[in-house]
Amino acid sequence: MTNKENISDNLKETAPKLASINKEESPFKVPDNYFSTLPEKVRSKTVDLENGKTSLWDVLLQYRLRPQLAVTIIIVIGAFGYWFYNTNYSDDITPDYTAIAGNISDEDIEKYIALNLDTFDDQMLGEYVSLMNGNDYTEESEFDKELEEYILNNIDENLIMEELLL
Numbered sequence: 776m777t778n779k780e781n782i783s784d785n786l787k788e789t790a791p792k793l794a795s796i797n798k799e800e801s802p803f804k805v806p807d808n809y810f811s812t813l814p815e816k817v818r819s820k821t822v823d824l825e826n827g828k829t830s831l832w833d834v835l836l837q838y839r840l841r842p843q844l845a846v847t848i849i850i851v852i853g854a855f856g857y858w859f860y861n862t863n864y865s866d867d868i869t870p871d872y873t874a875i876a877g878n879i880s881d882e883d884i885e886k887y888i889a890l891n892l893d894t895f896d897d898q899m900l901g902e903y904v905s906l907m908n909g910n911d912y913t914e915e916s917e918f919d920k921e922l923e924e925y926i927l928n929n930i931d932e933n934l935i936m937e938e939l940l941l
Contacts, residue, residue: 787794888895 783794888900
């Protein structure tokens with residue numbers, strides 16, 4: 776007995792229903808010369824017959840170019856988003872305060888400050904005056920810092936309170 780016959784007998788014993796199927800009969804019917812004409816049919820659908828070239832979209836959508844195309848699209852969308860995000864549209868809405876302030880006289884500003892002095896912060900006024908004079912505004916001088924440090928470290932608050940209450 777050959778190996779093929781041995782396998783066939785073993786199949787008949789194990790699965791008689793499977794062994795009864797005839798190999799020659801196939802439920803699928805394929806037209807004659809189907810596989811010999813298949814490449815020509817596919818080529819005729821993908822290649823432009825007049826020029827003999829493939830279309831641009833076919834080349835771009837090939838499997839090997841899809842990642843590069845996706846990265847390119849993402850970069851273009853990202854660049855557009857960055858440009859759109861950083862475009863300043865507030866120039867049309869925000870008034871030019873320097874032009875408005877240039878129309879107000881110094882006397883009017885001084886009158887306004889004199890009338891509303893209690894609403895201004897001392898530090899803000901100090902910064903404004905020093906900037907108007909062309910000086911750098913320093914919040915505290917070195918002497919003020921040293922004096923405050925000396926008071927905090929060397930003077931008892933309770934003694935000061937007693938002196939003030941007497």
